[in-house]
Amino acid sequence: MGFAEYLSSLDPQALLQRLPGYAAQGVLWGVMALGVYITFRLLDLADLTVDGTFATGGACTVMLILAGWPAWAALTAAVAAGLLAGLVTGLLHTRLGIPAILAGILTQFALYSVNLRIMGMTANKSVSVDQYPLLLSSRQIPRAALIGVLLAAALTALLCWYFGTEQGSALRATGSNPAMSRAQGVNIDAMKVLGLMLSNGAVALSGGLTAQYQGFADVNMGRGAIVIGLAAVVIGEVLCAALFRRGAPFAVRLLFVAAGGVAYYLVVGLVLWLRLNTNDLKLFTAVIVALFLAVPQLQARRKSSFRAADRKEAQPRA
Amino acid sequence: MLELCDVYKTFHPGTVNEKKALCGLNLRLGPGEFVTVIGGNGAGKSTLLNAVAGVWPVDAGRVRIGGRDVTGLPEYRRAAFIGRVFQDPMLGTAPDMQIGENLALAARRGQKRGLRRGLTRAERGEYRDRLAALGLGLEDRMTVRAGLLSGGQRQALTLLMAALRKPELLLLDEHTAALDPRTAAVVLALTDRLIAENGLTALMITHNLRDAIAHGTRLIMMQEGRIILDLAGEEKRRLTADDLLRRFSAAAGEPFDSDRALLADD
Numbered sequence: 001m002g003f004a005e006y007l008s009s010l011d012p013q014a015l016l017q018r019l020p021g022y023a024a025q026g027v028l029w030g031v032m033a034l035g036v037y038i039t040f041r042l043l044d045l046a047d048l049t050v051d052g053t054f055a056t057g058g059a060c061t062v063m064l065i066l067a068g069w070p071a072w073a074a075l076t077a078a079v080a081a082g083l084l085a086g087l088v089t090g091l092l093h094t095r096l097g098i099p100a101i102l103a104g105i106l107t108q109f110a111l112y113s114v115n116l117r118i119m120g121m122t123a124n125k126s127v128s129v130d131q132y133p134l135l136l137s138s139r140q141i142p143r144a145a146l147i148g149v150l151l152a153a154a155l156t157a158l159l160c161w162y163f164g165t166e167q168g169s170a171l172r173a174t175g176s177n178p179a180m181s182r183a184q185g186v187n188i189d190a191m192k193v194l195g196l197m198l199s200n201g202a203v204a205l206s207g208g209l210t211a212q213y214q215g216f217a218d219v220n221m222g223r224g225a226i227v228i229g230l231a232a233v234v235i236g237e238v239l240c241a242a243l244f245r246r247g248a249p250f251a252v253r254l255l256f257v258a259a260g261g262v263a264y265y266l267v268v269g270l271v272l273w274l275r276l277n278t279n280d281l282k283l284f285t286a287v288i289v290a291l292f293l294a295v296p297q298l299q300a301r302r303k304s305s306f307r308a309a310d311r312k313e314a315q316p317r318a
Numbered sequence: 319m320l321e322l323c324d325v326y327k328t329f330h331p332g333t334v335n336e337k338k339a340l341c342g343l344n345l346r347l348g349p350g351e352f353v354t355v356i357g358g359n360g361a362g363k364s365t366l367l368n369a370v371a372g373v374w375p376v377d378a379g380r381v382r383i384g385g386r387d388v389t390g391l392p393e394y395r396r397a398a399f400i401g402r403v404f405q406d407p408m409l410g411t412a413p414d415m416q417i418g419e420n421l422a423l424a425a426r427r428g429q430k431r432g433l434r435r436g437l438t439r440a441e442r443g444e445y446r447d448r449l450a451a452l453g454l455g456l457e458d459r460m461t462v463r464a465g466l467l468s469g470g471q472r473q474a475l476t477l478l479m480a481a482l483r484k485p486e487l488l489l490l491d492e493h494t495a496a497l498d499p500r501t502a503a504v505v506l507a508l509t510d511r512l513i514a515e516n517g518l519t520a521l522m523i524t525h526n527l528r529d530a531i532a533h534g535t536r537l538i539m540m541q542e543g544r545i546i547l548d549l550a551g552e553e554k555r556r557l558t559a560d561d562l563l564r565r566f567s568a569a570a571g572e573p574f575d576s577d578r579a580l581l582a583d584d
Contacts (some may be wrong), residue, residue: 162433164435164436164437165431165432165433165434165435165436166426166431166432166433166434166435166436167431167432167433168436169415169419169422169423169431169436169437170423170426170431172412172414172415173412173415173423175414176412176413176414176415177408177409177411177412177413179404179409180409180410180411180412181394181412181423182393182394182397183371183393183397183400183402183404183410184397184423184424184426184427184479185394185395185397185398185426185427185428185429186394186423186431187394188394
């Protein structure tokens with residue numbers, strides 16, 4: 001097939017039709033990105049628990065809805081499960097001295113079994129929007145997007161308020177300078193545990209929403225979630241920095257992080273529409289995240305590096 | 319105000335790096351005493367301050383602050399009674415937070431941090447006045463991130479944070495050592511002023527003998543984890559650097575390690 005033929009086979013109409021769906025899915029992942037932001041940016045911890053927690057949130061939500069719970073109650077329980085997962089990682093890290101990244105991997109690994117148990121030892125459980133009162137579904141994309149936006153906005157507002165409180169300030173200080181925080185009487189271990197709990201609570205909420213949207217929970221649904229969360233965070237931050245050159249207020253930065261999820265899914269939608277091999281999607285995502293994470297380092301190197309210094313010496317002085 | 323009774327601390331016990339840092343140290347500070355601490359490398363000066371601050375548990379002995387036994391309290395709980403300034407200007411403030419937010423964090427030292435506002439409007443006014451009193455122009459930069467300040471500005475801010483809610487004890491660990499001489503003099507003058515204004519009890523480590531003599535009401539010299547010289551009152555006031563070196567040699571039985579002890583006039 002020639003390139004012209006390939007181009008003419010692409011249907012712009014189809015892209016436009018599908019974009020709202022991707023946007024809706026993106027908002028739900030934006031909720032997850034807010035959670036990742038708490039640990040990755042505010043606490044300066046890379047928490048890999050979230051891959052497991054995302055599926056835990058989905059599994060809890062679907063199983064409880066199947067058991068006759070209303071969707072909001074099921075989601076609340078999912079958040080509670082997420083808080084618990086964060087607590088486990090936090091205690092492994094602070095009480096047992098396991099490096100945060102390894103503590104997260106351990107909890108994530110264990111959650112695979114836990115998630116299977118939650119789902120009654122099956123890898124996949126579906127919940128039909130025809131039979132159960134789901135909060136949102138891919139059948140009604142505008143409604144799903146609206147609920148996603150409302151929840152993401154509410155979570156942003158909640159986080160904004162919280163990080164302005166005494167406790168939230170102590171949590172931010174812990175991530176910014178642990179030695180100073182201890183000297184100012186902050187129990188930094190407690191703050192780390194709290195931050196990990198909040199983060200995983202948000203991630204479980206995102207998992208619960210996503211499971212309803214797609215109509216099933218799968219034990220593998222969280223695989224690579226941390227990378228997508230990070231992608232949303234870094235894309236959101238780059239967009240925010242580009243639009244607010246003098247730095248944006250905290251609330252705006254959080255909104256951009258949530259919007260980063262949408263941006264990511266729109267790009268995914270574009271990739272799928274271009275009929276690139278979907279198997280390459282993870283490679284593509286990893287490259288994007290690596291590139292965006294490298295931006296500060298690359299910028300710094302452009303200003304000052306050994307190679308540049310070397311080159312300067314070789315030039316004749318003016 | 320501060321009482322250390324027979325305090326021992328050994329680092330890396332049972333290894334080739336074993337270091338007996340504090341060997342039965344005894345020290346009592348009355349209210350309002352401002353003690354300068356000098357001594358050679360590895361004499362145990364910083365270890366003394368860290369033992370008081372609770373950076374790690376001591377091996378033996380008791381630590382009391384204001385009559386309370388704090389030997390079993392971790393660092394963050396002792397912080398309720400202690401204000402601290404470190405040698406590294408980076409260590410004293412949260413670089414990602416605003417100047418006002420840093421002060422607000424310090425104002426809540428020792429209090430339960432709940433869901434009330436982390437920085438109230440009334441506080442902003444108070445901090446503005448306090449910053450203005452520093453004379454560094456920081457009062458107009460309350461919303462600037464602390465990470466954008468110079469080393470001297472950060473040490474001044476950290477000092478203000480340490481003294482903000484009158485601590486029972488102020489610990490200064492060579493807090494001017496990383497600054498250029500002029501900035502160091504400004505920060506030292508500020509230190510004197512804050513201690514005098516608030517009637518603080520303070521322990522200040524310095525590697526500059528002239529500073530140790532010129533500041534404070536009492537001077538102690540450490541060697542090998544013990545206090546080998548303790549001068550106060552008239553004796554301290556009349557002390558000269560040459561005196562001090564002589565007294566050291568007599569007490570320690572060896573000349574003072576002057577590699578690091580600066581006698582420079584600036």
